Amino acid sequence: MTTPAPKDLDELMQRVDDMAGLTLGQLASHHGIPVPENLRRDKGWTGQLIETHLGATAGSKPMQDFIHLGVELKTIPLSLSGSPLETTYVCVAPLINIQGLCWQDSLVKHKLQRVLWVPIEGDRQIPVAQRRIGTGILWEPNNDEEQLLKQDWEEIMELIALGKVESVSARHGDVLQLRPKAANSKVVTEAIGKEGKTIMTNPRGFYLKTGFTASILARAFG
Template identity: 50%
Template sequence: MDSPKTIDELMVRAESMSGRSIGEIAQLMQIEVPASLTRKKGWQGQMIEKFLGADSGNLSQPDFSLLDIELKTLPIDYNGKVLESTYVCVLNLYNNLDDETFGCWQLSAVYRKLQHVLWVPVARTAGQSVTEFRVATPFLWRPSEAEMHLLKMDWENAIELVSLGKIDQLNARDGEVLQVRPKAANSKVLTRTTNRQGQLIETLPRGFYLRPQFTQQILAQNLKLS
């Protein structure tokens, strides 16, 4: 599907998914639904991207480049509880270390992607087939000044550790709303970074993730959940 040219056009498409099952949407697109998402974790998001006309692929810019809007699917249960953290983008551990923009919040992928987000909540329950997952009400979100401050603080703390070669101190427990976690298909996938002595080493790739508690607040605020 062509990329939407206006926010109204995007929201018409998004709202047309509301209440539909993943199976129904896949049928409209003539796409086969996998039996499980265990080994195809990105399938659901990719299908929704295609349905809505996202055009950025794996680039660091927002999914809808003409609108500067990022798309994020949000797994929830049927009571509206967020089930897992939300991947934002990769944490570049090596290529940007000599870049003068490295450490600049306003130029970061996290900042660009979270400026304006279209959230698509998808409800599911344990043991339910992927075809029965159901899209709840999509909504647009812009972080408040307070939310943006929290995101910036967590991002800066992570970037500082990388810049100092303290990759070993990056911990998923750190970060109030934004955490850093390994991002790789398996333990054999490695990327380069530098240690405290400035030596090149190999380590697991990392990614930025929004904590479930944070996305739960966003969901509650926008869908008026109790």
């Protein structure tokens, strides 16, 4: 069952409120979608289910999930204590042709200017179908949060520009990190190498660290 895109923010948030408290199994049944036994091989299944229910339109395109509303959708799996269980993928990182690229024009800023966070029970002890959907929140970074994101992005992009992409680890950045983003290590793409020469390396993605997403949820839910 395909859900039409919401006409406005009010309709989107009403759909978010209506699904709060449901299990993934109940939501999947409503749309005739089979529930996987576990998410090891179906890592994106939960996000796709929520996208289907809410009427997201972007699919895999590099744009916000609700482009007409300026909203990016992010599901966030939580532990039994309410802490984020994993980092949050933002977007693919550009590794070539980055001259003149600035924070204001970056895909990271574009994606994170307004995010709909949907918390979901993620503890592996809970069968996938029985995991409950929490109350969604609409978040826009405040000045302090944007400054942290900008600072990390600029530092990481400078290292990429200097041909040091392969020396950037997940430890770099206070709130934003760069990590390999590919189905396996055999997937490669062009990047800037030492002395400006082109090298082949694994694609990279920007991810939000769990401490940052935990602070967003703490601010929203007190």
